[in-house]
Amino acid sequence: MEDSSPPLIRSAALAALLAALLALPLLGVRLVDSANGLSLSGRPELVAWAAGGVFCGRLIIDLFRRWIRDFSIRLPVPPPPPEWTRFGVGWALALFALVLPFLPFADRNLVDKATMVLIYIMLGWGLNIVVGLAGLLDLGFVAFYAVGAYSYALLSMTFGLSFWVCLPLAGLFAAAFGLALGFPVLRLRGDYLAIVTLGFGEIIRIVLQNWQDLTGGPIGISGIERPSLFGLSFKAVPPEGQTGFAEFFGLNYSADHRVIFLYFLILALALATNLFTLRIRRLPVGRAWEALREDEIACRSLGINPTTIKLSAFALGAMFAGFAGSFFATRQGFISPESFTFIESAMILAIVVLGGMGSQIGIVLAALLLVGLPEWFRDLQMYRMLAFGAAMVLIMLWKPSGLLSSRSPTIRLGGRA
Amino acid sequence: MRPPPLLDVHGLTMRFGGLSAISDLSFSAGQGEITAVIGPNGAGKTTLFNCITGFYRPQVGRLVLHHPDGSALGLETLADHVIARKARVARTFQNIRLFPRMSVLENLIVAQHRVLMAASAFSLAGLLGLGRYRRAEHAAIDLARHWLDRTSLTSFADTEAGSLPYGHQRRLEIARAMCTRPLLLCLDEPAAGLNPRESGELNQLLRGIRDEEGIGLLLIEHDMSVVMGISDRVVVLDHGNLIAEGSPAEVRGNPAVIRAYLGEPDEPAVVTGAEG
Numbered sequence: 276m277e278d279s280s281p282p283l284i285r286s287a288a289l290a291a292l293l294a295a296l297l298a299l300p301l302l303g304v305r306l307v308d309s310a311n312g313l314s315l316s317g318r319p320e321l322v323a324w325a326a327g328g329v330f331c332g333r334l335i336i337d338l339f340r341r342w343i344r345d346f347s348i349r350l351p352v353p354p355p356p357p358e359w360t361r362f363g364v365g366w367a368l369a370l371f372a373l374v375l376p377f378l379p380f381a382d383r384n385l386v387d388k389a390t391m392v393l394i395y396i397m398l399g400w401g402l403n404i405v406v407g408l409a410g411l412l413d414l415g416f417v418a419f420y421a422v423g424a425y426s427y428a429l430l431s432m433t434f435g436l437s438f439w440v441c442l443p444l445a446g447l448f449a450a451a452f453g454l455a456l457g458f459p460v461l462r463l464r465g466d467y468l469a470i471v472t473l474g475f476g477e478i479i480r481i482v483l484q485n486w487q488d489l490t491g492g493p494i495g496i497s498g499i500e501r502p503s504l505f506g507l508s509f510k511a512v513p514p515e516g517q518t519g520f521a522e523f524f525g526l527n528y529s530a531d532h533r534v535i536f537l538y539f540l541i542l543a544l545a546l547a548t549n550l551f552t553l554r555i556r557r558l559p560v561g562r563a564w565e566a567l568r569e570d571e572i573a574c575r576s577l578g579i580n581p582t583t584i585k586l587s588a589f590a591l592g593a594m595f596a597g598f599a600g601s602f603f604a605t606r607q608g609f610i611s612p613e614s615f616t617f618i619e620s621a622m623i624l625a626i627v628v629l630g631g632m633g634s635q636i637g638i639v640l641a642a643l644l645l646v647g648l649p650e651w652f653r654d655l656q657m658y659r660m661l662a663f664g665a666a667m668v669l670i671m672l673w674k675p676s677g678l679l680s681s682r683s684p685t686i687r688l689g690g691r692a
Numbered sequence: 693m694r695p696p697p698l699l700d701v702h703g704l705t706m707r708f709g710g711l712s713a714i715s716d717l718s719f720s721a722g723q724g725e726i727t728a729v730i731g732p733n734g735a736g737k738t739t740l741f742n743c744i745t746g747f748y749r750p751q752v753g754r755l756v757l758h759h760p761d762g763s764a765l766g767l768e769t770l771a772d773h774v775i776a777r778k779a780r781v782a783r784t785f786q787n788i789r790l791f792p793r794m795s796v797l798e799n800l801i802v803a804q805h806r807v808l809m810a811a812s813a814f815s816l817a818g819l820l821g822l823g824r825y826r827r828a829e830h831a832a833i834d835l836a837r838h839w840l841d842r843t844s845l846t847s848f849a850d851t852e853a854g855s856l857p858y859g860h861q862r863r864l865e866i867a868r869a870m871c872t873r874p875l876l877l878c879l880d881e882p883a884a885g886l887n888p889r890e891s892g893e894l895n896q897l898l899r900g901i902r903d904e905e906g907i908g909l910l911l912i913e914h915d916m917s918v919v920m921g922i923s924d925r926v927v928v929l930d931h932g933n934l935i936a937e938g939s940p941a942e943v944r945g946n947p948a949v950i951r952a953y954l955g956e957p958d959e960p961a962v963v964t965g966a967e968g
């Protein structure tokens with residue numbers, strides 16, 4: 276590649292020159308306030324640093340670009356895996372998730388992180404209904420997560436209802452909010468829809484932040500009831516009239532029990548979401564979602580009412596976010612508007628897009644990559660976002676349509692898919 | 693002797709700003725007939741279809757669809773998906789509109805959404821896997837298979853619709869429209885881009901639909917061999933006005949039609965396909 280190195284140097288030199296010119300007035304001179312009044316003094320070393328820095332930076336970027344280009348050509352693009360492998364991978368992952376807490380290397384920390392990843396997987400699966408299947412770009416998904424969390428917290432604190440009663444109620448509330456958002460935005464598509472949903476997400480957060488009497492404002496709600504297993508408490512000292520989990524099973528009390536219980540709870544919720552989605556994809560509503568994503572006008576010419584189909588996608592996606600939200604509230608025992616910022620919506624959307632829009636297993640992989648890995652490298656806090664960005668860029672270069680973007684038909688001639 | 697009317701168009705006017713795409717158009721299409729709608733580019737043919745199927749709302753006029761049971765529906769007030777569902781008008785598009793990333797069979801199953809949705813009690817019964825829905829789905833597959841056979845697409849049933857060759861996509865769009873069990877089928881230039889062999893097969897298919905299903909067809913077509921070969925009546929539009937109506941033979945000899953297609957003697961000729 277000797278032939279192209281001079282332009283490489285030249286473009287870097289050009290950039291350095293430009294930087295020097297810019298830095299001269301910005302950094303090169305300084306006002307000095309002395310007894311004799313204001314005077315100017317030069318700082319040539321800063322200009323030199325700026326030019327040198329830009330020179331090196333530009334060189335690195337160009338080299339990196341070239342490397343990426345060669346790299347992306349060299350990387351094999353694997354053919355879509357045959358269906359049985361995907362099926363097998365799904366079952367293997369589910370099995371692994373089931374035994375994870377009992378594996379020798381699984382400590383409390385790992386189970387906790389796995390729980391976190393599972394929350395995002397569930398949220399990803401919920402959003403997948405809206406974005407991946409129905410093709411409605413929703414940037415405010417976290418709003419429904421928040422509605423679920425606050426519904427659970429408020430219902431449980433105000434009426435003393437148990438987690439198992441509040442869970443479906445929180446889902447219903449979130450679904451109702453999904454409908455409420457769905458109505459005004461039905462006519463919008465693409466970018467417009469994205470902007471309105473983004474606004475909706477922010478509205479919910481700001482309301483939570485300011486409705487002091489109900490939500491506690493920025494301080495949030497704490498002391499939220501922890502879940503119990505059929506009335507078996509996970510507290511060290513079970514409340515009056517309740518039996519402790521450890522006591523019931525004749526175990527020594529351990530705080531790990533609750534961590535493991537929460538892990539299985541979210542695993543069950545997530546798997547339920549997955550099964551529901553897999554099933555509904557094969558039903559008229561699910562097929563209509565995908566058809567709507569493909570071509571709305573054709574749908575209308577076939578007698579499909581886009582309004583009800585879109586609303587059902589919004590409501591069901593929101594419902595799963597609501598479930599995840601109430602789980603989040605019961606796990607943390609404390610919620611505040613801080614947990615429901617736009618960055619969460621962006622994260623969930625990134626998981627869905629990266630996973631390959633509509634692929635259930637793709638979402639698992641993407642969640643592991645985007646949530647699991649950064650959790651792992653917490654020690655390298657400073658570089659987390661950097662690594663995150665680099666990973667996204669690499670993946671978009673390599674697989675622009677997501678990790679797993681192939682789709683298998685929901686029905687086949689002469690047999691069910 | 694004309695068959696009973698299926699679609700009556702009365703004084704239809706459709707304006708876009710200052711432009712009258714259709715002005716005061718009246719004609720009727722008969723049951724069990726193929727009615728061809730022809731005219732030069734920009735004559736308003738697609739606009740007429742969009743009015744009939746509810747994608748545009750005409751400013752003036754009435755569109756009446758007569759059902760075999762004697763009831764009649766005014767299409768001009770109904771929403772597009774209601775027209776497809778209640779009035780049972782199906783259509784294809786000038787620029788093919790399939791669900792490209794779904795399989796061929798799925799395209800045909802989505803077309804039966806209405807029936808399947810009812811059978812699955814808005815998908816609830818389907819969620820529980822009840823027998824009623826399973827039977828309905830089998831029936832839907834059978835209907836899809838029937839139209840796959842009729843359009844010779846059976847061997848492509850499980851492939852992605854978007855990956856089919858152009859001619860196959862055109863046929864699939866017709867099959868999909870037929871899976872809604874329509875009373876009136878509107879086809880917007882179904883022969884466009886087909887080779888002569890495919891075009892001949894299309895004629896067979898359309899005649900078959902007319903004779904065996906007994907439904908009415910409304911057909912926009914530039915290919916005169918198709919128009920003259922299979923249509924029972926021809927309606928000719930030019931600049932949004934009806935300039936001729938009648939049997940293919942009558943229309944072919946009509947001086948106004950020849951003028952519309954070939955241009956006024958002192959005007960430069962217009963692009964045509966009217967040689968046949």
Ligand SMILES: Nc1ncnc2c1ncn2[C@@H]1O[C@H](COP(=O)(O)OP(=O)(O)OP(=O)(O)O)[C@@H](O)[C@H]1O
Nearest residue numbers: 708711713731732733734735736737738739740786
């Ligand atoms: N949505 C619209 N907005 C504005 N003008 C329109 C619209 N749809 C159609 N027109 C105009 O109406 C006139 C008739 O268009 P139309 O598409 O119906 O023609 P056509 O007969 O189908 O022609 P072609 O043979 O080229 O398909 C054209 O002048 C067109 O520009």
Ligand SMILES: [Mg+2]
Nearest residue numbers: 737738739786
């Ligand atoms: Mg047209």
